[in-house]
Amino acid sequence: MIDQLQKSIIEYDVESAKKIAEKMVKAGIDPIKAVNEGIAPAAKIVGDKFEKGEYFLPEVLLASEAMKAAVDILLAKSEARARQEIESKRLGKVVIATVKGDIHDIGKTILALLLEVNNFEVYDLGRDVDSMAIIQKANEVNADIIALSALMSTTRGAQKEVIDLLEGMGKRDRFIVMIGGGSVDDEWFRKTRADGWAENAAEAVELAKKLVAERR
Numbered sequence: 001m002i003d004q005l006q007k008s009i010i011e012y013d014v015e016s017a018k019k020i021a022e023k024m025v026k027a028g029i030d031p032i033k034a035v036n037e038g039i040a041p042a043a044k045i046v047g048d049k050f051e052k053g054e055y056f057l058p059e060v061l062l063a064s065e066a067m068k069a070a071v072d073i074l075l076a077k078s079e080a081r082a083r084q085e086i087e088s089k090r091l092g093k094v095v096i097a098t099v100k101g102d103i104h105d106i107g108k109t110i111l112a113l114l115l116e117v118n119n120f121e122v123y124d125l126g127r128d129v130d131s132m133a134i135i136q137k138a139n140e141v142n143a144d145i146i147a148l149s150a151l152m153s154t155t156r157g158a159q160k161e162v163i164d165l166l167e168g169m170g171k172r173d174r175f176i177v178m179i180g181g182g183s184v185d186d187e188w189f190r191k192t193r194a195d196g197w198a199e200n201a202a203e204a205v206e207l208a209k210k211l212v213a214e215r216r
Contacts, residue, residue, distance in 0.1 A: 150182075
């Protein structure tokens with residue numbers, strides 16, 4: 001059943017993932033074993049396939065939905081100890097948004113999904129999000145990372161605005177701030193004083209892992 005669960009996620013079959021997870025619960029299979037040996041390896045394979053160009057946004061979206069549905073079913077019937085152990089495997093919490101004034105969100109959406117399948121807890125605020133609303137959400141969920149996307153050079157100033165606001169509030173050191181999007185380059189990254197930037201979603205996932213590991 002663990003192999004079947006892994007296969008259902010890789011093949012982005014949401015309904016199959018749900019049914020298999022329910023069977024596993026009835027069979028008394030350890031949910032921690034199911035996550036570690038079934039879901040986690042499947043998530044890595046999905047991420048690798050996207051990076052290689054074998055999967056695109058729709059496939060990653062469905063695979064992420066299948067993974068989350070299976071985890072929810074496994075956790076719902078688990079003992080508190082098992083739930084805590086599964087949650088402890090999370091690499092960190094990410095609040096992600098396309099900044100104020102910018103309505104482009106495909107790249108941001110792809111990154112949010114890849115972060116999820118790589119075991120981050122993700123809060124996707126969408127597009128055209130006010131800087132203070134991003135900070136408030138990061139405070140609310142005790143985020144590790146704030147990830148800011150801006151496609152246009154006319155909107156990227158909002159990335160720096162978030163960092164300036166955090167500094168003014170005395171909270172800059174509380175969060176890792178990552179930036180990205182079509183308007184971002186190394187020169188702009190240095191001006192913003194962000195903690196990191198990446199040219200694409202796959203690189204951003206690896207950067208997030210690295211920055212969280214360094215912080216801890």
